[in-house]
Structure formats: C-alpha cells, structure tokens
Amino acid sequence: MAFQYILLLSRQGKTRLSKWFETYSMKDKGKITRDVTTLVLSRKNKMSNFLEYKDSKVVYRRYASLYFVAGIEAEDNELLALEVIHRYVEQMDKYFGNVCELDIIFNFQRAYYILDEIIVAGEIIESSRREPIKRTTQQDALEVAEAEASAANKLLL
Amino acid sequence: MSRKSPFGFLFGKNLENLISGIRRRKDEDEKEAFIHEVISECREEVRSPDYDIKTMAVLKLAYLEMLGYDMTWAGFHVIEVMASPAFQQKRIGYIAAMQSFRGDSELLMLVTNLLKMDLVNKNIHTVGVALSGLATIVTPLLAQDVSDDIMRMLSHSNARIRQKAVLALHKITLQYPDIFPQALERISDLLDSAQTELTQAIQAGQAGQDEQYERDQTAVISTAVSVVGEMAYRAESLSQLIELTPRLFAVFVSSKHNWTLIKILKVFLLFSLHEPKVRPKFLPAIKSIMQETESMSVVYECLNCIICGKMVDEDDFELASLLMAHIVLLINGETSLSSQSSLGSLGLVSSEGYKIDWSGDANLRFVALKLLVKMAEINPDFVPNELLASVMATRQRDPALLKRVLALAVASVNDDNFFDIVENLMQLRESFTESESQSLLDIDIDVIKTISALGAVRNYEHVPDFKWYVGVLGKLCMDSYSEVLSSRLLDIAIRVQDAETREAVVETCYSWLSSRVNSSSNKMMLNMAAVFWFIIGEYPTQQVLDNLEDLVKLAALFPIPDVITSLTKLMSKQVARSHFVELDLLKLLIAYLEPLCTNFDFEIQERACESLEVFKLALNTPEKATEILGSELRDMFSCYELVTVAPGTQKKIQPPSNLDLDTPIMNLNLEDDSENPENGNLDLDLDLDLNLNLNGDKEHLFRSSETYSQNYTDANPDLVGQYDQADQFESLESAAPNAENPENPENSNLSQIFDLNAKPTMDTLFAIPKSTQRAKPAKKKVVVAQDATIDGPVIEEEKKTTIFNQPLKNGSLIQPDDKVKVRHKKKSKKNHTKSQPL
Known part of the structure; x- marks a missing residue:
C-alpha cells in the first residue's frame, strides 16, 4: 500500500536520484536499480507504464530525457502512482522553472526536499498542488535568512 | 519563477565541482579514481571543525551514496550535521541519515536525544524534517523511546505536523507493536476530530473563505486513512481495525478527495473479505461513487474493490453487467455512465461486436484487462464471447498486456470460443516469429503454455475436436521445444480414451521423432523425446508396429534409456499381434542393443542388458520365441493398466x-x-x-x-x-x-x-x-x-501427479459422465520403470 522507492533514471540508464522508503542493503539497492533500469529502458513507446518486478509493481513515466520510476506494492493502485509521479514533476517544474535534467543533477538535494514534501515514509502526504512548493520555498527562505545572518556576524567580528 | 541558483552560496561550488568532475570523466577507471579521491578528501573534511566544510562533505557523500558508494562509516559525522543549529545544515544531515542509516543501534542511541529535541523545536520546519527523518530511520529501540512524544504530536496545532506525526506513528508501531492499540485509538481520535472540524468548516465558511483550513483537514484525513490502510494490510487480525468502519464510511461518502477515496476503497476491500456482513452496506455507496466520479483511478479502484472484495455473487448477472459496462468505459477512457446500467443500453454492443477503442491509453487497457480476468474467474459467463473476441483481436505486443490477455483466455474459455481462441493465438504467434527480440521469445513461450493450458481447462471439457487440437500441439512441437507440450500430449494420450485421438497423438510423436534427424540433441529435446517414445511404446498404432525397423534405426538419435524400454515394449506387442517373430527385426534389435551394454550411462547400460538377454533367449530358442516375446514379455508391460493419480492422494492413505x-x-x-x-x-x-x-x-x-x-x-x-x-x-x-x-x-x-x-x-x-x-x-x-x-481425485492442472500400477477396476478413479473417459495422469519418468521387464 505504499511506495517502496522512487528512482530517476536517465535515458542512458544513469541514476539521477534514488529515494528508498524502506530499509534496503546497499547490495539490494544496487540490484533493484540495475534490474529496474534494464526493464524500464527496454520498454517501447506505446506500451503501458506498468511492469511487474518480483512481488512488486513498477510504475514509470518518461519526461523528456528522464524516466521517473516508482516501486509500489502488488495491491497498490497503478494509476494513482502515476498521478503522484506526475505531481512530483509538476512541483519540480514550478520550483526550478521549466525543470530539466541538469537542474536535478546539480541540485539533487533540492529534488529530495521537494519529494519529502510529497511523500513521507512511502505515503503521499500532500493534497494540493500549491502546498509542497510553498513549504520548500519557505524552508529555502529560512536557509537564506540564516546564511545572511551568519555572513553579517562574520563581518562584525 | 526564477531559476534557483545551485545550492546555497557558501558551498555550492564544491558540490558542483564533484558532479561536473564525474560528468567530465568519460573513462570509467578515471572516474572511479576521481571518486575515490573525493571520498578520501571527504574523510578529512568531515572532521573539520568548520560546519560548512563538514556539511559539504556529508552532502557530497550523500550524492555518492546515491551512485552506490558506501557512506556508513561517516554515521557519526552525519549526526553532527543533524545536530547543527542551522536549518540548512540540519536538513542536509537528515537527508544523509535517511539515505545511509540502517539500524545501527550505537549510532541511533546518539540520535534519540537529538530527535527528542528537534521534535519540540519552535521552528515547525525543523520539527517536520525531524519527523520525516524519524519515520525513515526508526528502529525498535528508538520507537520505544519516542512513541509518547509522537502520540502527543497528533494534536499539534500545525496540520502538516499532524500529518507527518501520524505517518511516523505508523512506522513506530511497525517497529514496536506493543503500542498498536494505543496508536490506533489516537489515530481514530485524529480522524474523528479532523472530520468534525472539516464538516464545521464547510458549514461555516460557505463562501469558501477558509479554504486553507479545509485543505489542511482534508490532508490530515487523507494521511490518517492511508495509515489505517497501511495498518490493515500489515495487521495479523483486522478485528480491531474493522471497528473504524463507521468513521471511514463517513469519510468515504463525504470526501471529494480522490486519493483519500482510493485509500478507503483499499481498506474496504480488506474489510469485505474479512467480514462479509459489510458488503451490503458498502456496495451501494461504492456504486454511487463509481457513477459520479470523473477520475479513472477512482473508477478502477471501485471496480477492483467490488470484484476482489467478493461483492459480486457468481449468479449476480445484473451487477456483473453494470461492472462490465464500467470496464468497457474504462478501456475507452470514459467515466460517466449516467443512469444507464448495461452495455446494450449504452449502445456499446452492436451486431459487429463491442465498440471498444483499443487504441487508447495502454495503462487503462492494462488495468481493465486485470479486472476482466478477475470477472471471468468469478464466472466465465460474465465475459461475453464477443468481448473476448474483441480483446483477442487486438494482438497485444506489450508483454504485460499480453499476459493479461492470455490469462483472460484461460479464465473465460468455453465450448463456443475454444476454437477461435486457439486459432487466434496461433495467428498471433505467426505474427511475431520474424522478430527476434528476447521479450517476444518470452511472450511466445507464454502463448504456447496458454494453448496447452486451454485444453486442460475443466479436464478437456471444452476441446471441440481432439484430432484438431492434437494437430495444433504437434505444430507447436515442430516450432519450439517445450516440455509443456510433450506433457500435454502424454496427458491427452492417457486420459482421452479414444482410439482416434490416441492415433493422432502417436502419429504426431512419430513424425516429430523422425523429423529430428538433422537437429542437434539438447536436454530439452531429449526430455520431449523421452515422453514421445513412451507414448509410442504405450499406444502403438498399426503403422508403428508395421514399421518397427524404421523406429529401431531412428533410435540411435536419442541417447536415452526410454528408447530401449519403448522398443522392447513395441517388439513384444508386435509379436503378440502377428504371432510370429521376425528374425531380421530381432537381430536388428540385438545389434542395436549390444553396443549399449557398455554405454557410459548406467541407466542405458542396465536397460540394454536386460532387454538384450530376453531377445537373445528368444533368438536361441526359436521354438519358444513367440511365446517368450509375444506373451511373457508382453505381460510384464501390460498386466496392469496405466492409471494416473491425483496430487495429494498419497497423503490421504492411512498406513x-x-x-x-x-x-x-x-x-x-x-x-x-x-x-x-x-x-x-x-x-x-x-x-x-x-x-x-x-x-x-x-x-x-x-x-x-x-x-x-x-x-x-x-x-x-x-x-x-x-x-x-x-x-x-x-x-x-x-x-x-x-x-x-x-x-x-x-x-x-x-x-x-x-x-x-x-x-x-x-x-x-x-x-x-x-x-x-x-x-x-x-x-x-x-x-x-x-x-x-481413495475417493474421487482432484485434478490440478500443471501439477505433477504420481502413477501407480493399479488394476483399472477401481471405478472411483474414472469419471463416468465425462464426454471422453478420462483417467488421471502422470508425467514423471518413473512410469517408464513401471513396466520395466525383469
């Protein structure tokens, strides 16, 4: 009933982001990433966005050069998972302004922050389109304020 | 919105250097060396007293962790960063912790106090980050320590914190199940209060002034429902959770939030399976949501809940036709069904069949097919033949979709559509023989398995013409090696007690074996050959017995013991029939067997020696040869009829x-x-x-x-x-x-x-x-x-059964009212030894 992981993969099969909502060993993470990458990249255009992998389901969607991949449990609603993926992309798009692969590569921690405002511990927590972006921006503002304060302190010393 | 500058001002450069450094290096070794250099730099940097440098190092390590480089060694420094008073640094510390902490108890002891402090921080962002972090890294010990704090937070003034707290509480109960009853109580209180406040807010703020407040309550309800669903899926017993039904039901009928509805439907499905009494209450509500909603995912979940929650009775055709109508609409990508409730009234069924748009969204097709399979499993008649034909005609190439189509075919096969389905699948195979991609090869195997499985549905009840079906299987055997096929033919030969069918099977086997002259022998081929030789030996036709010499010549192609048994059996049958021993044939056999007596394969050697001795005996005593071969040897094979026994029969036997x-x-x-x-x-x-x-x-x-x-x-x-x-x-x-x-x-x-x-x-x-x-x-x-x-046997498709030498008199093993007399089958190699001479 929940997300197990979210992976962002490039068309060349490089991992751009990986978020694990359950505890996996380094070895398992590697294996899942490799297997899922192979599966997803071999899919053709008109095929459905769902795959079966072991006991779980893999839901993916391609946005430009990036594949957004979610691992969900067998009983989960695939369509819902697709909607969540889409919501995530929407949020990043707003945050970065026309998000592209490079934004995510160089700001991976920000991609994490946004994801953390949509999914916590594998469960969807946001209900509106405005909320996650608002939270992330607020937190960024906090960072900036802090940084300015500390810079000012340094000048004073 | 303006593009954000890369991370922060203070150490953005540093991370950028790492990332572009990796990207610049195309050579793998060079890249590896660079990364190791960075990691060893980080080892120094994390010890730095300057928190900016320390944080940067942790962030770099977190990036490398994502690429598969271990950072567990830096656990202590991660905690240092988490403890930083600056939010920017704390946030990075938590990100790194979520990625790298894996229940290391010593580390987490250090985290406990830090978490307790962060959870009561006056800055709600810090509290939020701490809750997210806790939900990910929680361990049994940590769960015990913080459970009280978290439960208190369910009544936090900030809705976001309440949401995160309830999720964290769920993760805590997983690690520390003792608090489950308490946690459940708190969650249901939370659900109650949020629902009441939402209702009040809607009533009060009719002009929609307090939208934010409404949204907050909706979000809290949604999260609480998710957690209940999560608990229901993991709970050993639903008896405690099912008490929440009235609360969830109230949310269900009032909520406009699709994601919440889906989560509740998931829970309802479980409740319905657990407690059938709730079905009459749920069904009308689900039906009305299904009719009103515009969200495909909600319609899908409604259908799934009704079908998998066993709310459709086997004979409830009225409900079934409503569901079918919705499924067809789902495929077409439409949701509104208005008040019409059957396919006919919607104009979806016409003389040409179903008006289904198969070119639409592949995802909707996929989920709709899943539902159709489940419908057919409840009652095959729920899926009309026209609809099945329409599905089959689409020629799916996507392996995931095709698997559903095949499952649907097996689930809804009947007397009328058997022929069409098989023909359709045969054509489908032809359409992808040119392509050689691996995924298509896999599909091909699935198709073959399906054709084989279709026949066996309800013990061959739907096969219209065995001669034709055997021909189809024979054709498949020629194309590809699959033990499924040889097992199926063996099964048919044994079960279907009809001379013509057996003749057809034997002919198929014969022509398959004789066409192997130019093919290399591999394990799969030999396994199939073993079965085919057995069939020929057991049920030889006139033609086979007349041309035994050809078979003996063919035998050299197959280095397996089964051939020897089969030929011995055939020889005895031939003599028994003609009451005459063909000396040339006998000599040919002896010539064939003699070298095998020194074969390196023990089994072949054994069989060859045994048979050889009998044949030599017959050759040396010509006056008795007919009796030895035609009567005594034959009796060894045929004193008992071959009977198949249902799986599990042996367990029923009392000593x-x-x-x-x-x-x-x-x-x-x-x-x-x-x-x-x-x-x-x-x-x-x-x-x-x-x-x-x-x-x-x-x-x-x-x-x-x-x-x-x-x-x-x-x-x-x-x-x-x-x-x-x-x-x-x-x-x-x-x-x-x-x-x-x-x-x-x-x-x-x-x-x-x-x-x-x-x-x-x-x-x-x-x-x-x-x-x-x-x-x-x-x-x-x-x-x-x-x-x-033993009582009437259970037939389980594709399960190996055991075989016994058993007088056929035991009528209980024969099903008297089958169209063809059918016995139980066996597939294992042991049945060759069954009639082993000597």
Whole structure:
C-alpha cells in the first residue's frame, strides 16, 4: 500500500536520484536499480507504464530525457502512482522553472526536499498542488535568512 | 519563477565541482579514481571543525551514496550535521541519515536525544524534517523511546505536523507493536476530530473563505486513512481495525478527495473479505461513487474493490453487467455512465461486436484487462464471447498486456470460443516469429503454455475436436521445444480414451521423432523425446508396429534409456499381434542393443542388458520365441493398466494397521543393552522422520546412536523377511559392533578381515541410511494396495501427479459422465520403470 522507492533514471540508464522508503542493503539497492533500469529502458513507446518486478509493481513515466520510476506494492493502485509521479514533476517544474535534467543533477538535494514534501515514509502526504512548493520555498527562505545572518556576524567580528 | 541558483552560496561550488568532475570523466577507471579521491578528501573534511566544510562533505557523500558508494562509516559525522543549529545544515544531515542509516543501534542511541529535541523545536520546519527523518530511520529501540512524544504530536496545532506525526506513528508501531492499540485509538481520535472540524468548516465558511483550513483537514484525513490502510494490510487480525468502519464510511461518502477515496476503497476491500456482513452496506455507496466520479483511478479502484472484495455473487448477472459496462468505459477512457446500467443500453454492443477503442491509453487497457480476468474467474459467463473476441483481436505486443490477455483466455474459455481462441493465438504467434527480440521469445513461450493450458481447462471439457487440437500441439512441437507440450500430449494420450485421438497423438510423436534427424540433441529435446517414445511404446498404432525397423534405426538419435524400454515394449506387442517373430527385426534389435551394454550411462547400460538377454533367449530358442516375446514379455508391460493419480492422494492413505514403524527391525539384545530399555524405541523414529528426538541430554543421544547400529544386527524375523536382497548388508553390518565382543569367534574372524576392531567406523555409520532405504519400499507397496479406496481425485492442472500400477477396476478413479473417459495422469519418468521387464 505504499511506495517502496522512487528512482530517476536517465535515458542512458544513469541514476539521477534514488529515494528508498524502506530499509534496503546497499547490495539490494544496487540490484533493484540495475534490474529496474534494464526493464524500464527496454520498454517501447506505446506500451503501458506498468511492469511487474518480483512481488512488486513498477510504475514509470518518461519526461523528456528522464524516466521517473516508482516501486509500489502488488495491491497498490497503478494509476494513482502515476498521478503522484506526475505531481512530483509538476512541483519540480514550478520550483526550478521549466525543470530539466541538469537542474536535478546539480541540485539533487533540492529534488529530495521537494519529494519529502510529497511523500513521507512511502505515503503521499500532500493534497494540493500549491502546498509542497510553498513549504520548500519557505524552508529555502529560512536557509537564506540564516546564511545572511551568519555572513553579517562574520563581518562584525 | 526564477531559476534557483545551485545550492546555497557558501558551498555550492564544491558540490558542483564533484558532479561536473564525474560528468567530465568519460573513462570509467578515471572516474572511479576521481571518486575515490573525493571520498578520501571527504574523510578529512568531515572532521573539520568548520560546519560548512563538514556539511559539504556529508552532502557530497550523500550524492555518492546515491551512485552506490558506501557512506556508513561517516554515521557519526552525519549526526553532527543533524545536530547543527542551522536549518540548512540540519536538513542536509537528515537527508544523509535517511539515505545511509540502517539500524545501527550505537549510532541511533546518539540520535534519540537529538530527535527528542528537534521534535519540540519552535521552528515547525525543523520539527517536520525531524519527523520525516524519524519515520525513515526508526528502529525498535528508538520507537520505544519516542512513541509518547509522537502520540502527543497528533494534536499539534500545525496540520502538516499532524500529518507527518501520524505517518511516523505508523512506522513506530511497525517497529514496536506493543503500542498498536494505543496508536490506533489516537489515530481514530485524529480522524474523528479532523472530520468534525472539516464538516464545521464547510458549514461555516460557505463562501469558501477558509479554504486553507479545509485543505489542511482534508490532508490530515487523507494521511490518517492511508495509515489505517497501511495498518490493515500489515495487521495479523483486522478485528480491531474493522471497528473504524463507521468513521471511514463517513469519510468515504463525504470526501471529494480522490486519493483519500482510493485509500478507503483499499481498506474496504480488506474489510469485505474479512467480514462479509459489510458488503451490503458498502456496495451501494461504492456504486454511487463509481457513477459520479470523473477520475479513472477512482473508477478502477471501485471496480477492483467490488470484484476482489467478493461483492459480486457468481449468479449476480445484473451487477456483473453494470461492472462490465464500467470496464468497457474504462478501456475507452470514459467515466460517466449516467443512469444507464448495461452495455446494450449504452449502445456499446452492436451486431459487429463491442465498440471498444483499443487504441487508447495502454495503462487503462492494462488495468481493465486485470479486472476482466478477475470477472471471468468469478464466472466465465460474465465475459461475453464477443468481448473476448474483441480483446483477442487486438494482438497485444506489450508483454504485460499480453499476459493479461492470455490469462483472460484461460479464465473465460468455453465450448463456443475454444476454437477461435486457439486459432487466434496461433495467428498471433505467426505474427511475431520474424522478430527476434528476447521479450517476444518470452511472450511466445507464454502463448504456447496458454494453448496447452486451454485444453486442460475443466479436464478437456471444452476441446471441440481432439484430432484438431492434437494437430495444433504437434505444430507447436515442430516450432519450439517445450516440455509443456510433450506433457500435454502424454496427458491427452492417457486420459482421452479414444482410439482416434490416441492415433493422432502417436502419429504426431512419430513424425516429430523422425523429423529430428538433422537437429542437434539438447536436454530439452531429449526430455520431449523421452515422453514421445513412451507414448509410442504405450499406444502403438498399426503403422508403428508395421514399421518397427524404421523406429529401431531412428533410435540411435536419442541417447536415452526410454528408447530401449519403448522398443522392447513395441517388439513384444508386435509379436503378440502377428504371432510370429521376425528374425531380421530381432537381430536388428540385438545389434542395436549390444553396443549399449557398455554405454557410459548406467541407466542405458542396465536397460540394454536386460532387454538384450530376453531377445537373445528368444533368438536361441526359436521354438519358444513367440511365446517368450509375444506373451511373457508382453505381460510384464501390460498386466496392469496405466492409471494416473491425483496430487495429494498419497497423503490421504492411512498406513495399514499391521505396519509397525516403532519396533526395531533388529535388536541386538546384548547384555549391556538391558541397561537402556528405551533404546529400542529410538531408532526407527529417527530415521523415518528424520526428526531427532531431542528429549535426552547429549550423552543420551550419543548412546542411542551407538545402539542404532547395534539394533540392526538383531534380526526381527517378521520384517527382515521382506528384504531378502539386503541380506548381505546385514551379515556385514552385524560384524561391526560384535567385533568388539571377543566371545563371539565368528565375529573375531570377520574383524580380522574387515579390521573393524576399533570404534564404529564409516561402515557402521553408513549402515543407518540403509535401514531407511529398506523401510521405504515397504511403505510404497502398501500405498499401491490401498489406493483403490481413495475417493474421487482432484485434478490440478500443471501439477505433477504420481502413477501407480493399479488394476483399472477401481471405478472411483474414472469419471463416468465425462464426454471422453478420462483417467488421471502422470508425467514423471518413473512410469517408464513401471513396466520395466525383469
């Protein structure tokens, strides 16, 4: 009933982001990433966005050069998972302004922050389109304020 | 919105250097070297007293962790960063912790206090980050320590914090199940209060002034419902959770939030399976949501809940047709069904079939097909033939979709559509033989399996014409090697007691075998060949018997023992039929068998020698040859009819009352044995159950294993009589323990020969399994005799069944009202030994 992981993969099969909502060993993470990458990249255009992998389901969607991949449990609603993926992309798009692969590569921690405002511990927590972006921006503002304060302190010393 | 500058001002550069550094290096070795260099830099940097540098290093490590480089060694420094008062640094610390902490208890002890402090921080962002972090890294110990804090936070003034707290609480109950009842109570309180406040807010703020407040409550409800669903899926018993039904139901009928509805439907599905009484209450509500909603995912979830929650009765065609209408709409990508409730009234069914748009969204097709399969599994008649035909005609190429189509075909096959489905699948196969991609090869195997499985549905009830079906299978055999196919043909040959069908099967086998002349032999091919040779030997046609010579010539292609048995059997049948021994043929056979007597394969050697001796005997005594081959040899194969037995039959068999598994077979009642009266009871229990009786202490066990071999030597005449062939073993084994006894002159002789004068040796130890070996056949023999009493067999498709030599008189094994008389089948190699001569 929940997300197990979210992976962002490039068309060349490089991992751009990986978020694990359950505890996996380094070895398992590697294996899942490799297997899922192979599966997803071999899919053709008109095929459905769902795959079966072991006991779980893999839901993916391609946005430009990036594949957004979610691992969900067998009983989960695939369509819902697709909607969540889409919501995530929407949020990043707003945050970065026309998000592209490079934004995510160089700001991976920000991609994490946004994801953390949509999914916590594998469960969807946001209900509106405005909320996650608002939270992330607020937190960024906090960072900036802090940084300015500390810079000012340094000048004073 | 303006593009954000790369991370922060203070150390953005540093991370950027790492990332672009990796990207610049195209050579893998170079890249690897660069990364290792960065990691060793980080090892220094994390020790820096400057928190900016320390944080940067942790962030870099977190990036590398994502690419598969271990950072668990930096755990302590991650905690340092988490403890930083600056939010920017704390946030990075938590990100790194979520990625890298894996229940390391020493580290997490340090985290406990930090978390407790962050959870009561006056800055809600810090609290939020701490909650997210906790939900990911929680361990049983940590769960115990913070559970009270988290439960208090369910009434936090900030809705976002309440949401995160309820999720964290769920993760805590997973690690620390003792607090489940308390947690559930708090969650249902939360659900109650949020629902009440939402209702009040809607009533009060009719102009929609307090939108934010409404949204907050909706979000809290949604999260609480998710957690209830999560708990329901993991709970061992739903009895506590099901008490939440009224609350969830109230949310269900009032909520406009699709994601919440889906989560509740998931829970309802479980409740409906657990407690059928709720079904009449749920069904109308679900139906009305299904009709009103505009969200495909909600419609899908409604259908799934009704179908998988067993709310459709096998004979409820009215509900079924409503559901079918929705499924068809789903495929077409439409949701509104308005008040119409059947396919006909929607104009979806016309004389040309179903108006289904198969070119639409592949995802909707996928989920709709899943639902159709489940519908057909409840009652095959729920899926009309026209709809199935329409599905089949789409020629899916996507493996995931095609698998559903195949499952649907098997689930909804009937007398009328069998032919069409099989023909359709055959055409489908033809359409992808040109392509050679691996995924298509996999599909092809699935298609073949489906064609084979279709026949077996309800014990071949729907096969319209066996001759045709066998022809189809034969064609598939020619195209690809699959043991599924040979098993299916064997099954048909045995079960379908119809001369024409058997003839068709044998012809198929014959032409397959003779067309192998130019193909290389691989394991799969030989496995299939073994089955086909068996079929030919068991049910030879006139033509086969007339052309035995050709078969003998063909035999050299197949280096498997089954061929020898088959040919021996065929020879006996041929002589029995013509009452005349063709000497040329006999000589040909002998010439074929002679070299095989020295074959490196033991099984081939054994079979060849056995058959060869009989044939030689016949050749040397021409006056008796006809009798030897045509009568005596034949009787060895045909004294019993071949019967197949349903899986699990053997387990139903009661051991006969006179089977004593407790008394030792032999008991070496030497003087010292009287001290251990319990010895006698130990041995057979041990080796039959392979289950050590561990009641005693170590010493006890040791002694029992000693007497073990001793027990051997004392013959229990009742049982040993059955195992005459084991006599030699006994005489040797009896020597072993007795060797220590100088009073027995016979044994001391043996001890000189075998040098057994020492402690128990390998020989005596090895003696143990031998007793097991001897005990087993006894059980089997008994099983065969008792088999007749078994009730009507259960047929389970694709499960291997066992076979017995069994008089066919036991009518219970035959299903009298089948169109064709059918017996149970067997597939394992053992049935070749069944009629093994000598």
